[in-house]
Amino acid sequence: MAEQLVSVEHVLEKYIPAEELQEVWSVLYGRKLRCLELPGCAVDSASQHGFELKGYMFDAASEQLRKPRAIRIGLIQNKIQLPTTSPVAEQVNAIHRRIAEIVEVAAMCDVNIVCFQEAWTMPFAFCTRERLPWTEFAESAENGVTTKFCQELAKKYNIVIVSPILERDESHGETLWNTAVIISNTGAVLGKSRKNHIPRIGDFNESTYYMEGNTGHKVFQTAYGKIAVNICYGRHHPLNWLMYSMNGAEIIFNPSATVGELSESLWPIEARNAAIANHCFTCAINRVGTEHFENEFTSGDGKKAHHDFGYFYGSSYIAAPDGSRTPGLSRVHDGLLIAELDLNLCRQTSDKWNFKMTGRHEMYADELAQAVRPDFQPNIIRE
Numbered sequence: 001m002a003e004q005l006v007s008v009e010h011v012l013e014k015y016i017p018a019e020e021l022q023e024v025w026s027v028l029y030g031r032k033l034r035c036l037e038l039p040g041c042a043v044d045s046a047s048q049h050g051f052e053l054k055g056y057m058f059d060a061a062s063e064q065l066r067k068p069r070a071i072r073i074g075l076i077q078n079k080i081q082l083p084t085t086s087p088v089a090e091q092v093n094a095i096h097r098r099i100a101e102i103v104e105v106a107a108m109c110d111v112n113i114v115c116f117q118e119a120w121t122m123p124f125a126f127c128t129r130e131r132l133p134w135t136e137f138a139e140s141a142e143n144g145v146t147t148k149f150c151q152e153l154a155k156k157y158n159i160v161i162v163s164p165i166l167e168r169d170e171s172h173g174e175t176l177w178n179t180a181v182i183i184s185n186t187g188a189v190l191g192k193s194r195k196n197h198i199p200r201i202g203d204f205n206e207s208t209y210y211m212e213g214n215t216g217h218k219v220f221q222t223a224y225g226k227i228a229v230n231i232c233y234g235r236h237h238p239l240n241w242l243m244y245s246m247n248g249a250e251i252i253f254n255p256s257a258t259v260g261e262l263s264e265s266l267w268p269i270e271a272r273n274a275a276i277a278n279h280c281f282t283c284a285i286n287r288v289g290t291e292h293f294e295n296e297f298t299s300g301d302g303k304k305a306h307h308d309f310g311y312f313y314g315s316s317y318i319a320a321p322d323g324s325r326t327p328g329l330s331r332v333h334d335g336l337l338i339a340e341l342d343l344n345l346c347r348q349t350s351d352k353w354n355f356k357m358t359g360r361h362e363m364y365a366d367e368l369a370q371a372v373r374p375d376f377q378p379n380i381i382r383e
């Protein structure tokens with residue numbers, strides 16, 4: 001089998017002549033971002049623990065009345081640590097240990113907010129449709145072992161943590177949800193945001209496991225800025241991004257689990273477009289690796305029964321309101337992507353492009369209200 005491409009950026013850097021590379025970066029990525037100088041101890045630790053570490057800076061123009069609002073965010077992408085047949089508690093513990101190593105490096109780099117990938121404590125077993133053992137990975141958002149683990153890290157490092165888990169909601173008949181828990185830098189659980197849109201495509205048999213979210217489009221005021229979480233498949237829905245932005249999100253995280261054949265060509269477009277359209281920063285995070293399941297499964301799409309989803313292609317990246325973006329993390333390795341953002345760029349870009357002012361939302365609201373009615377007739381004029 002041919003070796004997997006590590007990243008598109010590697011190929012560009014290898015083959016584009018140096019004198020043209022800068023312009024190619026600008027055309028493809030908006031502008032060439034400055035690299036962050038990261039402390040030697042962080043670089044050493046990332047290399048010792050075998051994960052990629054990259055850092056970039058999105059600056060903004062200086063203003064007379066507002067100070068820069070520079071904060072650092074970190075996105076973590078990773079493989080599962082143990083085979084999917086290992087005992088559940090061992091799998092969870094092993095992933096906790098891995099994430100603790102990476103968060104420690106984030107803290108060395110003065111990261112203020114860190115976000116993990118979708119359903120980060122478990123293999124993405126929702127392809128299988130089997131209940132046990134996968135539903136055993138579900139935990140309380142308020143006091144499950146993973147939330148407690150994150151609370152300790154948050155307090156230790158004074159860091160906000162976005163922790164997307166499979167949630168078991170004991171107050172509502174043990175209902176399962178796909179939920180991001182937001183843990184404040186004080187260690188308190190600030191709240192939770194559930195996945196609104198559930199995929200019904202290919203092997204993504206997720207509706208077998210959990211329900212469409214009922215938490216709307218919450219925005220969380222953290223010590224470092226206003227954040228929201230649009231989980232995975234929600235990135236295909238422009239109105240989902242829009243509503244987080246309407247509630248004032250300055251950064252929208254998009255923790256995901258998606259595979260090459262299905263979505264890799266959409267990946268660089270969707271979160272980046274959302275950053276542009278909504279005058280905010282967006283953060284696309286995807287897991288890496290291929291996860292093997294003991295029992296074969298099919299998905300009613302004519303494909304022969306198989307044991308895995310295919311490869312999760314990583315490529316996590318951050319996009320800014322002005323359309324610029326970081327290079328992606330690798331398609332194959334665990335990694336930590338750090339960016340320093342000046343949040344003033346959100347309003348500066350909004351004042352320049354005026355998408356919020358020119359949005360005509362009242363017109364869409366009226367037309368959408370009609371379009372969802374059972375007696376709706378499309379507005380088509382015919383001769």
Ligand SMILES: NC(=O)NCCC(=O)O
Nearest residue numbers: 199204232233257258263
């Ligand atoms: N986890 C998830 O929603 N995946 C769906 C596939 C995709 O949106 O690319």
